[in-house]
Amino acid sequence: MTIDLTGKVVAVTGASRGIGAAIAEAFAHAGASVACMATSEANAAKTRDAIVAAGGKAAAFAVNVADEDSVKAAFTAAESELGPIAILVNNAGITRDGLMMRMKSDDWDSVLAVNLKGAYLCTQAVMKSMMKARWGRIINISSVIGQHGAAGQANYAASKAGLLGLTMSTAKELGSRGITCNAIAPGFIETDMTHDLGEDFKTYVQNTAPAGRLGTPEDIAAPVLFLASEPASYITGQTLTVDGGLFL
Numbered sequence: 001m002t003i004d005l006t007g008k009v010v011a012v013t014g015a016s017r018g019i020g021a022a023i024a025e026a027f028a029h030a031g032a033s034v035a036c037m038a039t040s041e042a043n044a045a046k047t048r049d050a051i052v053a054a055g056g057k058a059a060a061f062a063v064n065v066a067d068e069d070s071v072k073a074a075f076t077a078a079e080s081e082l083g084p085i086a087i088l089v090n091n092a093g094i095t096r097d098g099l100m101m102r103m104k105s106d107d108w109d110s111v112l113a114v115n116l117k118g119a120y121l122c123t124q125a126v127m128k129s130m131m132k133a134r135w136g137r138i139i140n141i142s143s144v145i146g147q148h149g150a151a152g153q154a155n156y157a158a159s160k161a162g163l164l165g166l167t168m169s170t171a172k173e174l175g176s177r178g179i180t181c182n183a184i185a186p187g188f189i190e191t192d193m194t195h196d197l198g199e200d201f202k203t204y205v206q207n208t209a210p211a212g213r214l215g216t217p218e219d220i221a222a223p224v225l226f227l228a229s230e231p232a233s234y235i236t237g238q239t240l241t242v243d244g245g246l247f248l
């Protein structure tokens, strides 16, 4: 199935590297205009430049997804440069790992603010134009850790589990307007975020997951693209686990 998103504008948060960069590039390849968002314009520009060099359409914007004013400013700028946003991918995320016994409340707050409040703020920022168009796609990047928990990641697990509740509520609020909202729960994907996990853990994943390997950012970009497509219009409020079968 070829997915053609020519004429659609997509906003991808956390688009500077890793999973977000692969998602942004996949959308550009499918013909969409991509608002690449990251914590600085220079970071976002790396993906924009790669897309433009490959013949696609993209623009770069700085945003702190945890900050309401920053989100409003970034999405206003993106819509005035590229047009109304039809597809939103809430991908920006951070970790501040530590056992709960020693976890600082700042580490709890910052992870919840970026990973969960950020998705709420960005969703709110695009809702109006999607409702007006009576078409929209929102895809939240959760995690298998949000489905299963992990020692040392209480803040991250809570934020990613919270995203699943946000996904279902968004689907229920916006479904009658032709807008779907779904979540992807990636397993262990080779990016900066998992760089320091250690060889023992990587070997464990390779030996345990039926797929026999860690995931790539492109493994996540492909189902995101599908959920954003027209043929996925009857799928909403769902979580798709993409982990090579690790948690089976």
Ligand SMILES: NC(=O)c1ccc[n+]([C@@H]2O[C@H](COP(=O)([O-])OP(=O)(O)OC[C@H]3O[C@@H](n4cnc5c(N)ncnc54)[C@H](OP(=O)(O)O)[C@@H]3O)[C@@H](O)[C@H]2O)c1
Binding pocket: 013, 014, 015, 016, 017, 018, 019, 020, 037, 038, 039, 040, 043, 044, 063, 064, 065, 066, 091, 092, 093, 094, 114, 141, 142, 143, 144, 185, 186, 187, 188, 189, 190, 191, 192, 193, 194
């Ligand atoms: N890698 C995995 O194994 C894995 C597994 C499950 C779920 N995930 C989720 O997938 C998403 C992407 O992960 P990744 O591995 O690609 O991460 P990554 O390589 O660490 O990249 C994180 C991205 O988020 C952006 N970001 C961080 N804080 C932000 C903020 N306050 N406002 C706006 N953007 C912000 C970063 O921008 P800058 O470059 O400007 O800092 C960067 O683009 C995250 O939500 C993560 O939790 C990852």
